Amino acid sequence: MQNSKTLCIEGLHKSFGTREVLRGVSMNVQPGQVMGFVGANGAGKTTTMRIVMGITDPNQGRVTFGGEPIDATVRASIGYMPEERGLYPKMKVGEQLEYFARLHGQNQSTARESTQRWVQRLGVSARLKDNVEKLSLGNQQRVQLAAALVHNPVLLILDEPFSGLDPLAVDVMSGVLQEYAAQGVPVIFSSHQLSLVESLCTHVSILSGGSIVASGEVEKLRREVGTPMVRLCGDEAAVVAGADAARKLNQSVQFISDGLLVPVLPDSSIAHAILQTAVAAGSVTEFVPVIPSLAEIFRSAVEESEPKSGVTETVSTETEDVKGGQR
Incomplete structure (x- = not known):
């Protein structure tokens, strides 16, 4: 067939x-x-x-x-x-x-x-x-x-x-x-x-x-929807320096177990500046783009649409199931 x-x-x-x-x-x-x-x-x-x-x-x-x-x-x-x-x-x-x-x-x-x-x-x-x-x-x-x-x-x-x-x-x-x-x-x-x-x-x-x-x-959709991010991992000195550099460049920082996340384009000048500062301060083991999951794409797409539709929808982060009322 x-x-x-x-x-x-x-x-x-x-x-x-x-x-x-x-x-x-x-x-x-x-x-x-x-x-x-x-x-x-x-x-x-x-x-x-x-x-x-x-x-x-x-x-x-x-x-x-x-x-x-x-x-x-x-x-x-x-x-x-x-x-x-x-x-x-x-x-x-x-x-x-x-x-x-x-x-x-x-x-x-x-x-x-x-x-x-x-x-x-x-x-x-x-x-x-x-x-x-x-x-x-x-x-x-x-x-x-x-x-x-x-x-x-x-x-x-x-x-x-x-x-x-x-x-x-x-x-x-x-x-x-x-x-x-x-x-x-x-x-x-x-x-x-x-x-x-x-x-x-x-x-x-x-x-x-x-x-x-x-x-x-x-x-x-991974490339077009959602917030681009990079993950920086390394020793404490590198991570702290990277976070300080991000904040000085008016970027928010999210600490994770082995490093931090910064919402910037991986190939942007800001990302390069953060990496250079971290490398100068300590040992960097990873500096990579974060690929968004479908749950993250869903959240981002819905949040961007809410001013238009007036509808608020949520996703369970534990199960990645979409929640709501009647279908």
């Missing part, structure tokens, strides 16, 4: 009553890209995905796949995992997956083969004849993932696909998404696990207050 179609989301606006949920959301997911869609609860991620799937209509804007509007035929070829899980609790796992595959256009033989392949791949083959309600929440999540993949989709739209998965299942699912991307399938998924998004995604879109506040390649 090789795909050459791009998912284009253009200028989506959506209001529920007087509450404006989406404010001109636009992004493209090209063939082979894995797009992480992140934002605090209530930012508009789920609403955006529902519009793509035709579950709700936008007040303004459009969605296309391969340059064409997404109709019922195209939707049948999409692998969609909704926020509200949609399994039948009293139906057997195998029968349910075959049923979903048939709904997406597969014949009975192909549906059975696809079901067998995915339950084995996702580690629930031993539960094939069990009713879904007898499964643990983690295994129900695996079956829900299989339901999104069983028909060999050409586009993946997954709302919190890693929620409730154990580490082994996360590894398996990550591998599956990377395999689909390698075949040219556009993949977009939402997640509150920013460290997972950072390790898996080639691109990320950050949603805040119904607007995209940052979008692009992860590495490009």
Whole structure:
């Protein structure tokens, strides 16, 4: 399977009553890209995905796949995992997956083969004849993932696909998404696990207050979003001298266990002056740029957008999960 179609989301606006949920959301997911869609609860991620799937209509804007509007035929070829899980609790796992595959256009033989392949791949083959309600929440999540993949989709739209998965299942699912991307399938998924998004995604879109506040390649966002910093490490004399030099140049200083952080461009004249002072005073073991994490990029992008949106969103620094209210 090789795909050459791009998912284009253009200028989506959506209001529920007087509450404006989406404010001109636009992004493209090209063939082979894995797009992480992140934002605090209530930012508009789920609403955006529902519009793509035709579950709700936008007040303004459009969605296309391969340059064409997404109709019922195209939707049948999409692998969609909704926020509200949609399994039948009293139906057997195998029968349910075959049923979903048939709904997406597969014949009975192909549906059975696809079901067998995915339950084995996702580690629930031993539960094939069990009713879904007898499964643990983690295994129900695996079956829900299989339901999104069983028909060999050409586009993946997954709302919190890693929620409730154990580490082994996360590894398996990550591998599956990377395999689909390698075949040219556009993949977009939402997640509150920013460290997972950072390790898996080639691109990320950050949603805040119904607007995209940052979008692009992860590495490009590292360079463009956030505060550039350098880390200086060495003996006490070098660190103290570097800190004094930074303060004299009107720079803030953050001490860390083995040195200090200074918010300056690594190749700036200020950075060179700090380094020269530190070297003259003692032994410098490290003077390197600090690469921001996705959590730091998220914080910076949201903080820069707050005067425009009036929305305050927070991230847990311990778990790197995005926190908030209703999605």
